[in-house]
Amino acid sequence: MTAPEQPSFLGDRPFPYCKGCGHGLVARGLGRALAGLGLDPSQIVLTTDIGCVGLVDPLFPAVHTVHTIHGRSTAVAAGAVLADALLGEGRMKNIVMIGDGGATIGLLHLTQAALMNVDLAVLLHNNMLYGMTGGQHSALTPEGFATSTTLQGNWVPALDMEQLLRGCQAGFFARQLATDAELATVIAEAIAFPGFALVEILELCTGFGVPLNHMDGKALRALAEADGRQLGRLIHRKDRRPYHKVYRAHFPAPSGPPGAVQPPEAPAPAFPHRLQRPVTLVIAGSAGERVQTAAATLCQAAVLSGLHCVQKNDYPVTVGSGFSLSEVKLSPEPILYTGTEAPDAVLITSADGLREIRGRGDLGRLAPGALVIADESLAADLPVRGALCLPLRRALSPAAAALGAVAVLNHRRGILAREALLAATAGLGGSAGGILERALDAALSLAPEAAARSVEEGRP
Ligand code: SF4
Secondary structure, three states: OOOOOOOOOOOOOOOOOOOOOHHHHHHHHHHHHHHHHOOOHHHEEEEEOOOHHHHHHHHOOOOEEEEOOOOOHHHHHHHHHHHHHHHOOOOOEEEEEEEHHHHHHOHHHHHHHHHHOOOEEEEEEEOOOEOOOOOEOOOOOOOOOOEOOEOOOOOOOOOOHHHHHHHOOOOEEEEEEOOOOOHHHHHHHHHHOOOEEEEEEEOOOOOOHHHHHOOOOOHHHHHHHHOOOOOEEEEEOOOOOOHHHHHHHHOOOOOOOHHHOOOOOOOOOOOOEOOOOOEEEEEEEEOOOOHHHHHHHHHHHHHHOOOEEEEEEEOOOOOOOOEEEEEEEEEOOOOOOOOOOOOOEEEEOOHHHHHHHHHHOHHHOOOOOOEEEEEHHHHHHOOOOOOEEEOHHHHHOHHHHHHHHHHHHHHHHOOEOHHHHHHHHHOOOHHHHHHHHHHHHHHHHHOOOOOOOOOOOOOO
């Protein structure tokens, strides 16, 4: 797709903002800046934040838009910049639109992008309060400015973005009023700047800022001056390379055009497997009882067998107490969806684990023919019939119960070779590997009646 002569970046939708809101002026300024730069709309990514500022997405129908969660727009955009520059063709222009609330919430994302000098233009809409949620103050609310949470005037000074970004050695910083005639020009300069650029645009929220402070747009310049905020292009230095160039200096690109670069071949599997379709399982027990180690061992064994795998761990805020849980997905094909909708197996080794499994509802959405393995102490409390209840804790010890359950599952379903699990436990090293290796062998004696069957055939 080639760029039209004068692309009309702003669509014909009415603005979604309150009458007189400064966000509309910034949107117009951005539209003019993009048109002036003559950029191809298909090579522009607009990443927006939560708040009234994030309502801008549909106003720019021709460009790519990414609507992120509060404060994270800069981090998401920085990832897109680096992916494009290092893995793609590096042709995309990335612009972030964020409010003062989002900038405050995601302050470290901003400073990190500035420190790294990610090639990104950030338009910080500073109306000095959180507009969408009712006019609360932010870290960019000036001293004396009234908001719904500082009705008598804020008594805390505002963060000075210029000083902050100077400290981050940012390459480009400008502070403008939304009403400035040259706003579009400055935005265009920020977009064209080869590195991190931020334009702080001072504006007024007509929903809260104007009525609470009895002021109009004309007073904005005086407010900035009274707060010691200079206007104009305040930082402009080109002595730093953008991060993707620094990265390439450390890790040179493979030679040849992008399409010609082949990913390295995966090493040949060390063990056979019998898995013919993706399977998901959930392992739950108590913190400190090697639940996640058991899941990691299974994954390691799967990788050694040439399978793809995903492991997701969960535990309460109070790390080291309560439940510990792992979701594992194994697949002969690359895994594109990592969620667990209907587990093929649920392994529960303690009351903590059962409580968590009940809370998540895993036992109510089992896949047809799913296998439930539980410690014998839970037999009376299990809300499913046909579960395989074994003396995992008593016979193997609480710390080896989860790995024992994994071994029994593998024995029942015949997914992996026993040697693959043994090789994976050997990788744990020290006494842990030896303990788990013995547990693995002992576990199989707990369910001798269970003949090994393939996952496709296996039904409890
Ligand atoms: S609440 Fe404030 S920031 Fe939100 S649209 Fe209205 S004027 Fe603009």
